[in-house]
Amino acid sequence: MAYDEVFTNIIKVADFSLKHTFESAQPLTFYGHYNNASNTLTYANGQHILNVGFEGDVRRGRIVVASRYANAIDDVKKRFRLDDDIKNMYESVSTDAFMRNAIEKYHGMRVTLNDPWETTVCFIMSQFNNVKRIRRMVLNLVAAFGSEIKDDNDRVVGRSFPRSADLLKVTENDFKKIGAGFRAKYLVGAAQYCTYNLDLYKLNPNDYDGLKSELTEIFGVGDKVADCIALMGYGNMHAFPIDVWVKRTLEKFYFKGKKKTVGELHAFAEKRWGKYAGFAQQYLFYHGMNI
């Protein structure tokens, strides 16, 4: 099959925004390529390249998938969690004015389901950092250490995200060269640990406590990053990552500016948003950061 013989299909979808989903600092933000003018996203899954576009209204439109990857449709459905009962989720987390405003402003923003290892790397990169620089660091990582994706004419058309085993020979100094800074030593440790000591693909996505305890054994993964991996790498909506923005936003809009501990905020989120806490969190984070 020639490279230009791509498989295209259309998925009808309600309440979906490719733009907000991409831009809201999830793994796709860090290694995908989004074109704002055409509202299209290109990303790689392993050796496959997927082109995803969106047409129509946020409330009711269609996703156009173009790829030579036979399972591209299933990949997109899984990645964007299109089978979720989004109307019920919105109803559940629309608990107050802040959430309603966030949902109105960023309607259609989905919590994505990503590869666990890729999510781990992206959020190790995220610590004590800003979104723009995280993205540059991750793109540098893929460019430097990802394996080439070639067409039938042996032409390089992209690079895939490096697996943990692909990074075993990469040194701390190499990671510093791509801008990782003090996180370089964490990447070395994570690559080792996730190759030899922990199979990320055998963890139970539904076991929140189990995920947290296993993931925090990775050097450089603490409570917050583990919550991000549980949420965006395993789809565990119980996870409620509390970063500086979420903490600040909760304190300001839910506790009249009073300082709260992370433990208190976790308990608050669990009681208020329950099984959709992670979904609510993405709106708290993104709206809180941009308000």
Add this chain to the structure above:
DNA sequence: ACCCAGGCGGGCG
């Protein structure tokens, strides 16, 4: 110049 960013590990009390 100064402050901050999707925090973490390590050391200390």
Add this chain to the structure above:
DNA sequence: CGCCCGCATGGG
């Protein structure tokens, strides 16, 4: 356990 500190780097 909780608290506090240093940490690399670039953008506002």
